[in-house]
Amino acid sequence: MNRAEIRSRIRSRSAAWDIVVAGGGATGVGVAIDAATRGYDVLLLEQSDFGKGASSRSTKLVHGGVRYLEHGDLSLVMEALKERGLLLRNAPHLVRNLGFVVPRYDWWEAPFYGIGLKIYDLLAGKYGFGASRILSLEQTREYLPTVELEGLRGGVLYFDGQFDDSRLLINLVATAFEQGATLLNYAAVEALTRDAQGYVNGVVAVDAESGEEFRATAKVVINATGAFGDNLRRKADAAAVPMIAPSQGIHLVFNRGFLPGATAIMVPHTSDGRVMFAIPWHGHTLVGTTDTPIAEPALEPVAMEEEVDFLLSTASRYLAGKPTRADVLSVFAGIRPLVRAGAGAKTAALSRDHVVHIDKSGLVTICGGKWTTYRKMAEDCVNQAATLAQLEERASITSRLNIHGFHDSSENFGDLAVYGADAPAILKLADEEPSLATRLHPGLPYIAAEVVWAVRQEMARTVEDVLARRTRALFLNSRAALEMAPAVAELMARELGAGEAWKTHQLTAFEAIASNYQLHRGG
Numbered sequence: 001m002n003r004a005e006i007r008s009r010i011r012s013r014s015a016a017w018d019i020v021v022a023g024g025g026a027t028g029v030g031v032a033i034d035a036a037t038r039g040y041d042v043l044l045l046e047q048s049d050f051g052k053g054a055s056s057r058s059t060k061l062v063h064g065g066v067r068y069l070e071h072g073d074l075s076l077v078m079e080a081l082k083e084r085g086l087l088l089r090n091a092p093h094l095v096r097n098l099g100f101v102v103p104r105y106d107w108w109e110a111p112f113y114g115i116g117l118k119i120y121d122l123l124a125g126k127y128g129f130g131a132s133r134i135l136s137l138e139q140t141r142e143y144l145p146t147v148e149l150e151g152l153r154g155g156v157l158y159f160d161g162q163f164d165d166s167r168l169l170i171n172l173v174a175t176a177f178e179q180g181a182t183l184l185n186y187a188a189v190e191a192l193t194r195d196a197q198g199y200v201n202g203v204v205a206v207d208a209e210s211g212e213e214f215r216a217t218a219k220v221v222i223n224a225t226g227a228f229g230d231n232l233r234r235k236a237d238a239a240a241v242p243m244i245a246p247s248q249g250i251h252l253v254f255n256r257g258f259l260p261g262a263t264a265i266m267v268p269h270t271s272d273g274r275v276m277f278a279i280p281w282h283g284h285t286l287v288g289t290t291d292t293p294i295a296e297p298a299l300e301p302v303a304m305e306e307e308v309d310f311l312l313s314t315a316s317r318y319l320a321g322k323p324t325r326a327d328v329l330s331v332f333a334g335i336r337p338l339v340r341a342g343a344g345a346k347t348a349a350l351s352r353d354h355v356v357h358i359d360k361s362g363l364v365t366i367c368g369g370k371w372t373t374y375r376k377m378a379e380d381c382v383n384q385a386a387t388l389a390q391l392e393e394r395a396s397i398t399s400r401l402n403i404h405g406f407h408d409s410s411e412n413f414g415d416l417a418v419y420g421a422d423a424p425a426i427l428k429l430a431d432e433e434p435s436l437a438t439r440l441h442p443g444l445p446y447i448a449a450e451v452v453w454a455v456r457q458e459m460a461r462t463v464e465d466v467l468a469r470r471t472r473a474l475f476l477n478s479r480a481a482l483e484m485a486p487a488v489a490e491l492m493a494r495e496l497g498a499g500e501a502w503k504t505h506q507l508t509a510f511e512a513i514a515s516n517y518q519l520h521r522g523g
């Protein structure tokens, strides 16, 4: 994963790629892996860092989606539950089984959620994570020592998956490289090229680091740009009818004290009919999410005041600690690339199913779905793209493909567990140069060796890449991340051979980004 080498590989290539993918989130990288493992020649271009979009901003659940049961979308839930099981098998270092308790404050909730969650268990079949069960008041208090007790009657326990989204994405990028794909970050697709018949036959992209424009021709171009999907479609056909309904969701992060146990809380019906989770994640408490339709997607979305107020007031109803604005360590927003329904439909009610759409120009767009189903989305998309491009027919093999870092007992690596099989190499860096064993902040577990590793092995190019997506510092505690930034810039500059001007620019840029992850007084 050496960027300069990849740039020259792309520059020296004159033949058409089988597939060019625009977008380096879960969907695009999933497509690159699926295509490469089938033996197709694939190039992926990401305008920013891998995972900059929704794929680093999720609730971090690998789940079937309990709430879609209510919509009667059983096949969607079943498909996601199967993918949940496959992901646990293929990336055990990053996915774990987590208990969730639905607290019960009304008499009817025990039979209602109890039966619903039994159906959830049944739909998982052999991919099940454990049997759900109704809990007494006493048991509920044991699982959730900080749950609001007033009016509490008991709970219902069920199991789902949890993961670290951007860590998995970086491991997927590594997997794609290992399978022979070529991927480049900081390379935006600016235009699409067409053949004499008007069919899309390649892309024009710009390398954000050098400003250089380059072209790549392809037998088929796949648009996996998430919430930005319609923008790219309009580059092929200015009159393309929009198919994406972008919807913003935010999360608040608090210290672990608000939810000190090992169990999450699931609230199936908030005051406005949404679902809310409070989840233990990387030694903190993650609360989310909202579902707010927005007009235009942004690369760095910002939480709205109403969203923050809604989460704080809902969290206060279920957490005895009643978190306030002053307790928020970080707030982050993401945009779901949902598939549009008829005018006026609520985004919370839109299906999370995915769609592969082929425009008249031959541009293939994959959108919708969710992180959990990225593999299946990729498989369906490559099936259709290969047919369209008349590539030799080959079956997908990703359901049994180990993801980079695969390790059965990575918890033995302690704070480096998320690196799985890569952890010993990071420890070796710290062994060889003891200063790299230093923690970068007293409140977070990250050590200097991880920064060096991110630059050398994971294509991190900016301070933000390291603090937001190679480590999760910015998402866990934005002030701590700001305090770490100078040391990270120093370590990165040394690796990249960059000077003072680079460091200053990086720190200014990071301060601006980090400000979006903080709640401002009165604002």
Ligand SMILES: Cc1cc2nc3c(=O)[nH]c(=O)nc-3n(C[C@H](O)[C@H](O)[C@H](O)COP(=O)(O)OP(=O)(O)OC[C@H]3O[C@@H](n4cnc5c(N)ncnc54)[C@H](O)[C@@H]3O)c2cc1C
Pocket (backbone or CB within 6 Å): 022, 023, 024, 025, 026, 027, 028, 045, 046, 047, 048, 049, 050, 051, 052, 053, 054, 055, 056, 057, 058, 059, 060, 061, 062, 063, 187, 188, 189, 190, 224, 225, 226, 227, 228, 232, 247, 248, 249, 250, 289, 299, 333, 334, 335, 336, 337, 367, 368, 369, 370, 371, 372, 373
């Ligand atoms: C708040 C929230 C919570 C969620 N929680 C969960 C959850 O718990 N579990 C779950 O399974 N799913 C969850 N999801 C859904 C999941 O995160 C998304 O479905 C998934 O990440 C979408 O991936 P993607 O690759 O399609 O989009 P993205 O991750 O947004 O990737 C698209 C990429 O395309 C790039 N791009 C755009 N234009 C161009 C261009 N012209 N050239 C090159 N690159 C371009 C962008 O920079 C971006 O990186 C959640 C989503 C949100 C927003």
